[in-house]
Amino acid sequence: MHVLILGGTGEARRLAELLTGRALRVTSSLAGRVAAPRLPPGEVRIGGFGGADGLAAWLREREVDAVVDATHPFAGTISFNAALAAAATRVPLLALRRPGWVPGEGDDWHEAGSLEDAATLLPALGRRVFLTTGRMGLAAFADLDDLWFLVRSVDAPEPPHPARMEVLLDRGPFSLAGERELLLRHRIDVVVTKDSGGAATAPKLAAARQAGVPVVVVRRPPVPEGVPTVAEPEQAVRWLTDVRDQGSFPDAG
Ligand code: NAP
Numbered sequence: 397m398h399v400l401i402l403g404g405t406g407e408a409r410r411l412a413e414l415l416t417g418r419a420l421r422v423t424s425s426l427a428g429r430v431a432a433p434r435l436p437p438g439e440v441r442i443g444g445f446g447g448a449d450g451l452a453a454w455l456r457e458r459e460v461d462a463v464v465d466a467t468h469p470f471a472g473t474i475s476f477n478a479a480l481a482a483a484a485t486r487v488p489l490l491a492l493r494r495p496g497w498v499p500g501e502g503d504d505w506h507e508a509g510s511l512e513d514a515a516t517l518l519p520a521l522g523r524r525v526f527l528t529t530g531r532m533g534l535a536a537f538a539d540l541d542d543l544w545f546l547v548r549s550v551d552a553p554e555p556p557h558p559a560r561m562e563v564l565l566d567r568g569p570f571s572l573a574g575e576r577e578l579l580l581r582h583r584i585d586v587v588v589t590k591d592s593g594g595a596a597t598a599p600k601l602a603a604a605r606q607a608g609v610p611v612v613v614v615r616r617p618p619v620p621e622g623v624p625t626v627a628e629p630e631q632a633v634r635w636l637t638d639v640r641d642q643g644s645f646p647d648a649g
Contacts, residue, residue, distance in 0.1 A: 397461045397640050400425060400454075402478055403436060406596060407492050408466035411629040412436035415636070423458070427474070429532075431551050448480035455485045462639045464632050465623070466492040470590050472617035479620035488639050491625040492632045494593040496616060497601060504610040511536035514588050514612045518543060521610050522586030526579065527561075528600060529590050529614065534558065546582045569596035575603035588612045 398421045415422045424436045428443045445451040465478045482489035499505045508514035511533045525545045531553035538556040545561035587604045604611045
């Protein structure tokens with residue numbers, strides 16, 4: 397059985413680890429956005445497939461028996477491509493998607509529909525912004541000349557980006573103590589995040605709550621309908637076991 401994991405997340409790596417040593421062929425796929433990605437164990441391919449048709453051709457040529465879309469919740473295009481390619485080839489598809497964050501008592505969250513929407517909310521909320529949405533999409537904040545930005549990303553951002561910014565190259569997991577220290581040291585008065593979910597990058601939310609700092613939370617993009625979805629890599633292993641044993645399209649659960 398050949399399993400394709402569409403990756404780029406900690407959950408995708410964890411799934412590849414869990415499948416190591418089983419009687420399966422596993423290929424993990426990365427988009428190639430990060431210069432030095434954390435690689436999962438096993439076979440890895442890097443780069444786009446060439447849209448849904450390219451992915452469908454890849455599934456046929458490599459005789460893939462099941463696909464797990466374990467991409468980031470904000471990687472909307474590849475998830476739709478995976479749904480189209482799986483339907484065209486009749487290859488079983490599972491989405492492994494961590495749940496979004498929910499606000500708790502004391503949180504001052506402001507929901508935004510997009511990065512552009514987040515940018516329009518910012519001037520009313522603060523002057524010194526901790527921007528944690530990654531290096532892509534900084535153009536949305538490029539015209540906010542009155543604001544100062546602390547931009548955290550894995551690789552250095554390229555223009556267009558805000559004129560007044562400091563870049564912090566780092567990747568999670570982050571600690572609560574570290575996030576509190578960052579907010580204090582840079583006198584941050586507003587945080588911007590995607591609703592990525594998961595524990596690795598959640599401490600910034602607790603740090604903001606404790607510091608009384610508002611958080612602009614960008615809502616997730618839509619996901620394809622009808623794709624069975626699980627939240628944990630262990631559930632994906634069970635689903636794959638069912639696919640292997642039944643040779644059919646089981647429900648997630
Ligand atoms: P996207 O907008 O959904 O995808 C854009 C294109 O990148 C896709 O059409 C596909 O190219 C290629 N692609 C995306 N994921 C791929 C994968 N796992 N393997 C092979 N090709 C892939 O995705 P994105 O937002 O640019 O994210 C790119 C990758 O970074 C994803 O794998 C995601 O898991 C990871 N990531 C994204 C975010 C985020 O905030 N967006 C955060 C952390 C990690 P073709 O059409 O040519 O196949």
